[in-house]
Amino acid sequence: MTTEDFKLALIESPFFRGMQPRHIHELATQAISERFPAGEFIFREGEDAQKFYLIREGRVTLEVLAPDRGVSIVQTISSGDVLGWSWLFPPHRWHFDARAVEPVQTLTVDAHWLRGWIEADHDFGYEMMKRIAHVMVSRLQATRLQLTDVYGA
Amino acid sequence: MSLEEHAMSATADLMTPRVFRVRRKIRELRDVFTLVLEPSGPTEFSFAAGQFNMLYVFGVGEVPISLSGDPGQTQILVHTIRSVGAVTRAINKLKRGDAVGVRGPFGSQWPFEKAFGRDVIIVTGGLGIAPLRPAVHQLLAQRESFGKVSLLYGARTPNDILFQKEIERWRGRLDLEVEATVDSAPPGWRGNVGVVTTLIPRAQFDPATVIAFVCGPEVMMRFSVLELEKCGVSKERIFISMERNMKCAIGFCGHCQFGAAFLCKDGPIIALDRVQTWFGKREI
Numbered sequence: 001m002t003t004e005d006f007k008l009a010l011i012e013s014p015f016f017r018g019m020q021p022r023h024i025h026e027l028a029t030q031a032i033s034e035r036f037p038a039g040e041f042i043f044r045e046g047e048d049a050q051k052f053y054l055i056r057e058g059r060v061t062l063e064v065l066a067p068d069r070g071v072s073i074v075q076t077i078s079s080g081d082v083l084g085w086s087w088l089f090p091p092h093r094w095h096f097d098a099r100a101v102e103p104v105q106t107l108t109v110d111a112h113w114l115r116g117w118i119e120a121d122h123d124f125g126y127e128m129m130k131r132i133a134h135v136m137v138s139r140l141q142a143t144r145l146q147l148t149d150v151y152g153a
Numbered sequence: 154m155s156l157e158e159h160a161m162s163a164t165a166d167l168m169t170p171r172v173f174r175v176r177r178k179i180r181e182l183r184d185v186f187t188l189v190l191e192p193s194g195p196t197e198f199s200f201a202a203g204q205f206n207m208l209y210v211f212g213v214g215e216v217p218i219s220l221s222g223d224p225g226q227t228q229i230l231v232h233t234i235r236s237v238g239a240v241t242r243a244i245n246k247l248k249r250g251d252a253v254g255v256r257g258p259f260g261s262q263w264p265f266e267k268a269f270g271r272d273v274i275i276v277t278g279g280l281g282i283a284p285l286r287p288a289v290h291q292l293l294a295q296r297e298s299f300g301k302v303s304l305l306y307g308a309r310t311p312n313d314i315l316f317q318k319e320i321e322r323w324r325g326r327l328d329l330e331v332e333a334t335v336d337s338a339p340p341g342w343r344g345n346v347g348v349v350t351t352l353i354p355r356a357q358f359d360p361a362t363v364i365a366f367v368c369g370p371e372v373m374m375r376f377s378v379l380e381l382e383k384c385g386v387s388k389e390r391i392f393i394s395m396e397r398n399m400k401c402a403i404g405f406c407g408h409c410q411f412g413a414a415f416l417c418k419d420g421p422i423i424a425l426d427r428v429q430t431w432f433g434k435r436e437i
Contacts, residue, residue: 061346073338076346101343145348146336150370151279151309
């Protein structure tokens with residue numbers, strides 16, 4: 001993929017929609033494309049969170065292992081979604097396993113570089129924090145609703 | 154006959170159950186079953202999607218149950234029921250040929266006349282898909298009359314997905330967007346996990362004109378409405394299915410009063426803007 005392809009992918013994603021062109025351009029120059037076949041783990045709980053992932057295609061499950069209950073799928077993330085935010089906050093370790101349930105293509109950016117840019121350019125940093133906060137709030141609200149077990153008989 | 158006598162006679166008709174017999178019972182989930190009833194005599198029965206019947210188990214009691222079959226079928230009555238109370242447990246014990254008293258159909262219907270030419274989004278969860286199944290049948294029967302149609306369904310786990318085979322069939326259609334999600338799932342589940350509200354922003358619809366049909370547990374409907382509004386859908390185009398303690402089913406007894414509305418006759422399907430003052434209020 002070329003920088004222009006990445007630019008287009010970023011502009012079209014709900015997460016980056018409306019972001020300043022210079023920020024999109026800078027991100028596009030650092031982006032790479034990754035593919036994960038169905039069944040493959042993208043990351044595992046406890047591993048270093050050194051990449052920012054935007055799902056371009058496919059579906060990813062977030063899984064957690066509970067010793068007494070085995071593995072549970074707690075959420076699925078699909079095309080257009082950002083996969084996790086542990087890359088942004090210390091200690092930069094993933095909290096869940098992320099597994100591709102179907103072939104997945106991601107737009108990936110090195111998190112070390114991204115964190116550096118967030119610190120160096122506060123305009124960009126504020127935009128990123130706003131967007132990540134929005135994702136976190138949406139997922140928190142969804143999780144709260146999930147916890148209420150609304151369909152429980 | 155005087156006008157008063159005529160009115161009393163008409164009311165008596167609405168309060169008198171007709172006898173139907175159990176033709177078939179289908180176990181859907183651990184505690185949910187579908188009852189197929191046929192009239193004792195050569196009677197046809199028509200209803201509109203969204204309406205309900207009062208089902209009477211003789212000697213036990215009467216409960217309001219939504220019709221869950223195809224409105225195009227006039228020879229049988231189909232109800233999908235969760236076995237939770239004395240009457241529904243008694244219904245669950247009925248066998249082929251047993252008698253059931255039926256009053257109805259009662260209540261309002263899903264507003265198809267408002268949806269003609271527009272996109273339709275259906276958001277439902279749990280047993281809420283039962284009152285919407287007739288609406289899906291009708292939408293598919295008149296498919297060319299509507300824009301994009303999306304069905305978003307949430308359930309507790311993969312084992313709690315109601316009408317699973319039918320949903321799979323609908324998913325196979327090119328003219329219907331169907332997404333199901335569950336609150337939690339074991340490994341190996343290839344579908345969505347998360348609450349049904351998370352599917353709304355992904356659905357394809359025109360927020361400026363879409364008509365939304367929402368049915369499920371009230372808390373699910375509250376959050377679905379919030380999400381729809383976030384996407385730009387206005388209240389007067391959101392229709393919800395409300396349930397309260399329906400007893401007489403003809404707006405006489407007042408048990409199902411919800412603000413200024415009697416849900417047995419003004420509902421169960423009602424525009425959100427009509428009940429927004431009370432929707433989500435505690436103890437109403």
